[in-house]
Amino acid sequence: MVKELKAEFNLSCLLxxxxxxxxxxxxHRKRLAVDEPNEGLKAQIQxxxxxxxxxxxxxxITLALRSSGALINHKRVQRLMNELGLKSKVRPKRYRSYKGHVGRIAPNLVNRDFMAN
Structure with a gap:
């Protein structure tokens, strides 16, 4: 609003x-003029x-960006991925049913009779 009326009126009076x-x-004028520094990085991450x-x-993703020549911290990549709503797929655990020899009895190596008389 101030930007449109600035041509007609004094800035201090408008403010x-x-x-x-x-x-x-x-x-705010300065913030609007500066581009977002992470926009290019967000595009690369996506x-x-x-x-x-x-x-x-x-x-x-951090390792891939570093191998392409970008100096970037993993925490920055994690924060940007959270902002973009990107979550990696978690690998499901494999089913392991092997239990070995169940119910196997150890051989009697001592072969003694421990009976009380």
């Missing part, structure tokens, strides 16, 4: 009329995630 300090106005069909977690 005083809406009760906004100058510092807040300039802070590409890697979808390229590997959701099987890569933050650790493997």
């Amino acid at each position: 005083k009329a809406i009760g906004l300090p100058k510092s807040v106005y300039y802070y 590409d890697l995630y979808h390229q590997h069909k959701g099987r890569y977690g933050y650790r493997r």
Whole structure:
């Protein structure tokens, strides 16, 4: 709103009329001018995630980004993946039914009779 009326009126008068300090106005103007630093990184993370069909977690994505030459921390990748809502698929545990020889009795190696008279 201030941006449209700035051409017609003085900036300090406009800010005083809406009760906004100058510092807040300039802070927000500066924030709008700066691009998000993680946007390119988010795109790379999404590409890697979808390229590997959701099987890569933050650790493997971090390694893939580092191998491509990016200096990045695993905590940053984890935070960005949480923001994007990307979660890796967890491998299910395999069924293991082998129990060995069940009910096997050990041989009597001593062969003594321990009967009391």
